[in-house]
Each structure stands twice: as structure tokens, then as C-alpha cells.
Amino acid sequence: xxxxxxxxxxxxxxxxxxxxxxxxxxxxxxxxxxxxxxxxxxxxxxxxxxxxxxxxxxxxxxxxxxxxxxxxxxxxxxxxxxxxxxxxxxxxxxxxxxxxxxxxxxxxxxxxxxxxxxxxxxxxxxxxxxxxxxxxxxxxxxxxxxxxxxxxxxxxxxxxxxxxxxxxxxxxxxxxxxxxxxxxxxxxxxxxxxxxxxxxxxxxxxxxxxxxxxxxxxxxxxxxxxxxxxxxxxxxxxxxxxxxxxxxxxxxxxxxxxxxxxxxxxxxxxxxxxxxxxxxxxxxxxxxxxxxxxxxxxxxxxxxxxxxxxxxxxxxxxxxxxxxxxxxxxxxxxxxxxxxxxxxxxxxxxxxxxxxxxxxxxxxxxxxxxxxxxxxxxxxxxxxxxxxxxxxxxxxxxxxxxxxxxxxx
Numbered sequence: 001x002x003x004x005x006x007x008x009x010x011x012x013x014x015x016x017x018x019x020x021x022x023x024x025x026x027x028x029x030x031x032x033x034x035x036x037x038x039x040x041x042x043x044x045x046x047x048x049x050x051x052x053x054x055x056x057x058x059x060x061x062x063x064x065x066x067x068x069x070x071x072x073x074x075x076x077x078x079x080x081x082x083x084x085x086x087x088x089x090x091x092x093x094x095x096x097x098x099x100x101x102x103x104x105x106x107x108x109x110x111x112x113x114x115x116x117x118x119x120x121x122x123x124x125x126x127x128x129x130x131x132x133x134x135x136x137x138x139x140x141x142x143x144x145x146x147x148x149x150x151x152x153x154x155x156x157x158x159x160x161x162x163x164x165x166x167x168x169x170x171x172x173x174x175x176x177x178x179x180x181x182x183x184x185x186x187x188x189x190x191x192x193x194x195x196x197x198x199x200x201x202x203x204x205x206x207x208x209x210x211x212x213x214x215x216x217x218x219x220x221x222x223x224x225x226x227x228x229x230x231x232x233x234x235x236x237x238x239x240x241x242x243x244x245x246x247x248x249x250x251x252x253x254x255x256x257x258x259x260x261x262x263x264x265x266x267x268x269x270x271x272x273x274x275x276x277x278x279x280x281x282x283x284x285x286x287x288x289x290x291x292x293x294x295x296x297x298x299x300x301x302x303x304x305x306x307x308x309x310x311x312x313x314x315x316x317x318x319x320x321x322x323x324x325x326x327x328x329x330x331x332x333x334x335x336x337x338x339x340x341x342x343x344x345x346x347x348x349x350x351x352x353x354x355x356x357x358x359x360x361x362x363x364x365x366x367x368x369x370x371x372x373x374x375x376x377x378x379x380x381x382x383x384x385x386x387x388x389x390x391x392x393x394x395x396x397x398x399x400x401x402x403x404x405x406x407x408x409x
Contacts, residue, residue: 005146006139006142007135007139007142007143007146008146009139010134010135010139010196011193011196012134012192012193012196012197013131013134013135013143015188015189015191015192016134016185016188016189016192017146017147017150018184018188019184019185019186019187019188019189020147020150020151020184020185020188021150021153021154021184022154022181022184022185023085023154023181023182023184023185024150024151024153024154024155024158025154025157025158025161025181026092026158026177026178026179026180026181026182027154027158027178027181028154028155028157028158028159028162028263028267029158029159029161029162029165029174029177029178030092030162030174030175030178031158031159031241031263032158032159032162032163032174032259032260032263033162033165033166033171033174033175034053034109034113034175035050035053035241035244035245036162036166036171036245036256036259037099037104037109037171038050038053038106038109039245039246039249040249040256041171042104042105042106042109043106045246045249045250046369047242047245047246047365047366047368047369047373047376048362048365048366048369049106049365050241050242050245050246050361050365051239051242051361051362051363051364051365051366052110052361052362052365053109053110053113054113054239054241054242054357054361054365055357055358055359055361055362056110056113056114056117056358057113057114057116057117057120057357058117058354058355058356058357058358058361059114059117059355059358060114060117060118060120060121061117061120061121061124061350061351061354061355061358062351062355062358063121064118064121064122065121065347065348065351065355067122068121068122068124068125068126068347068350068351069125069213069343069344069345069346069347069348070213070343070344070347071122071125071126071343072125072126072129072342072343072344072346072347073129073340073341073342073343073344074343075126077126077129077130077133078130078133078189078192078194078197080122080126081123081126081127081130081185081189082186082189082190084119084120084122084123084126085123085182085185085186085189086182086186087119088116088119088120088123088182089178089179089180089181089182089183089186090179091112091115091116091119091179092116092175092176092178092179092182093175093176093179093180094112095108095109095112095172095175096172096173096174096175096176096178096179097172097176098172099170099171099172099175100170100172100173100176101172104172121350121351124346124347124350124354125343125344125346125347125349125350126343128144128330128334128346128350129334129342129343129346131143131144131147132198132334132339132342133197133198134197134198135198136198137335140331140334140335141331141335144327144330144331144334145327145331148270148323148326148327149271152267152270152271152319152323153267153271154267155263155264155266155267155270155271156264156267156268156271157264158263158264159259159260159261159262159263159264159267160257160260160261160264161174161260162174162256162260163255163256163257163258163259163260163261164257164260165177166256166257166260167255167256167257212341212344213341213344213345213347213348214348216337216338216341216344216345217345217348220336221394222336222394223333223336223337223345225390225391225393225394226288226329226332226333226349227348227349227352228387228390229288229292229325229329229387229390229391230326230329230349230352230353230356231352231353231356232383232384232386232387232390233292233295233322233325233353233383233384233387234352234353234354234355234356234357234360235356235357235359235360235383236356236360236363236364236379236380236382236383237295237296237299237322237379237380237383237384237387238322238353238354238357238380239357239360239361239364239365239376239380240263240266240315240318242361242364242365242368242373242376243299243302243364243373243376243377243380244259244262244263244266244315245259246368246373246376247262247302247311247373247374247377248262250368250372250373251372251373251374252307252308252311254308258308261312262308262311262312262315265312265313265315265316266312266315266316266318266319267319268316268319269315269316269317269318269319269320269321269323270319270320270322270323271319271323272316272320284328285391285392285394285395287324287325287328288325288328288329288332288391289388289391289392290321290324290388291321291322291324291325291328292321292325292384292385292387292388292390292391293321293384293385293388294317294320294321294324294384295318295321295322295325295380295384295387296380296381296382296383296384296385296387296388297317297321297381297384298314298315298316298317298318298319298320298321298384299314299318299377299378299380299381299384300377300378300381301313301314301317302314302315302318302377303374303375303377303378303381304374318380321384325387326353329349329353330346330349333345333346333349334346363379364376364379364380367379
């Protein structure tokens, strides 16, 4: 097996991909259902409340940053992943029961968003660096892209199924399905061939830990630029739950099914971006710059879209561009980083990309409330264009080799 799907030669990675696909369907069902619950049942179309939910969900990426990356570098990654996945599954089941019984309140959604986000903060850097243990550095870039392919294939199905369930049986059952779906990941990981895992070099427990990771990134101009790009896009651009839900409800006056379909259509674009990345071997500054620019262009088209279907097409463009950028930064940062530092570097990457949402989501929600959803999309567009300029600027940084050279490490 070669080319786009070469990472699937690994037995463990095949199991992981199958289990993750099931779980990711549930994850996207919950994300869409949670947005719909907050926007239409627990508030009266309050985008600011939705922004607070997103902020609380991603705040742990920043709050627990000193420990999440260090845990990824020091602890058994497989066992840690099984713990975080099980925790998120239990939280989804509890929220589902509260919703089905009709006792759920907005503060409870806030609480569960923070708790689930805390488990995800520990899960994210481990999950990203664990890919290298399954496939090795040679196929890492391909495996990262195939992970995104699985995630976005589920993204096509999950929101559409969630919209159907909301109309037919209620929001709570989407949460229940998500909770049960984590069993697929846990089962796949329990069946791994442990002898085939490529254990990474673990960090020395006597090192200075998190501060060492900060110093390492600060000494690398190329990594600093990438983190700045991710901060711009993550803080002001990756707020699509707000963009999509407010446009669907307040501009196009859509029902739950049409709302879910928009997320699925965006996933079509994201899936194409992931597959494009899987076929490439060396991401570089050109692909990062292009991805950021097209992301800004897609958000601009979405803000100006006159109707539902033109907005959906703009979402597909934005999704493809976002995945090109995000997957490229993932591969570049892992392949150009010392193995013993990868967990901390990837924790910084996730914290910057997702933790910035803690700042940006409430701002974008406030803009959507007071000036309209189209203006909030304008903020996303500006973040994409600014990130593209940073990537171009990086070409002129002294002693900052193009990321494409990182694959030789």
C-alpha cells in the first residue's frame, strides 16, 4: 500500500482509524446538538452564550498547558489516551441524561463544556504525538492527514444525523450516542499489537519540563511564526459553530436539519483538504500561505453569500483551506522537533490554536449579536489574510529554513 493511504500498512493505525471514525461521528453529533441546544432552547438565539460555551470548552488548553505536554512526553501514551477517551464518554452520557429528562440548564452546559474540554486538553497533544508511535516518522505526515480525513468523513455524517435526531427524538439522544461511541476507540486500543508500537524517546523527569518547551520554541523563529499564524486563525477564524449557527438561524431561518447539513457540507471541503495533504510528502511555507489566504477568501465569500447554498459552497472552500493549513503545521512542527520535546511543542500548538478560542469566541459571538453574523465572518476573513502575510514574511527570516526541510529530520 503506497501513496495517499500508505500509513494504513500499520495494523495498529488501521484499528485506530476504524475506532476513531465511529467516535468522531459521535463527537460531531454532540457538537452540533450542543450548539442547537444553547442557541434555540436554553437561550433566545444568544450568540454570546454560544461563544461562552466555546470559550469554556477550549480554556483548559491554556489553563493546563504546563502539564498536558509534559504528560505526553513522560507518561504511557496509550494508557493516558484510554483514560481521557473514557472520561469524555462518561461526561457525554451524563449530559445526555440531563437533556433527555428535561432538567438541563445553561450553567450545566457551561460546566460540562469545561470538564470535557479539560479531558480534551490532556488528550490532544498525546493523541497527536501517539501517531508517530503507530507509524513512525517516515509516514507521520501521511498519518496526520489520514487522521483528519477520518475526522472530516465523520464530520459529513455526524451533523446530518444529529439534525435528523433532533427533529425526530430530541437533542439528548445525540449526546447519548456520542458517549457510547467512545467504546469503539477504547476497544481498538485494547486490541493493539504493543510490540509494533515505536516508543518515542521519553523526557527526563529531572528536566525543567514546561519551561524547557517554551525556551525550545522561542529559539526557533520558524516555530514562532507558525504559532502566530495558528493564534490568528484559531482565535478569530475557527469559530464555525458561531458562524454556521447564527447564519442558519438568524439569516437563513433554517431548521435543525438544514443547520446540520451546513456542517456536513463544510466537512466535504475539509475532507478534500485532508486527502490533498495525505498525497503530499513535504508541506512548506507556500502551502501554509496558500491555505491561510484561501481560508480568508472563503470567509469573505461566506460573509457576502446571498443565499443558503452559496454560503454552503463558501464553507466548503474554508474547510479545505483550514485543513491544508492545520495539517501542514502539525506535520511540520512534529517532524522538525526533537522526539523528547514533541509532546510539549504539540501542547503549545494545540493551546495556541484552540486556546485562543477562549478569547475569540466571546468576541465573535458579541459581534454576531450586535452587528450581525456576516460581520463575524469578516473577522474570520481578516485573520486568514493576516496569517497568510505572516507566512510570506517567514521566507525572509534569517536562519529559519523552510518547513519542507523538516522531513529530513
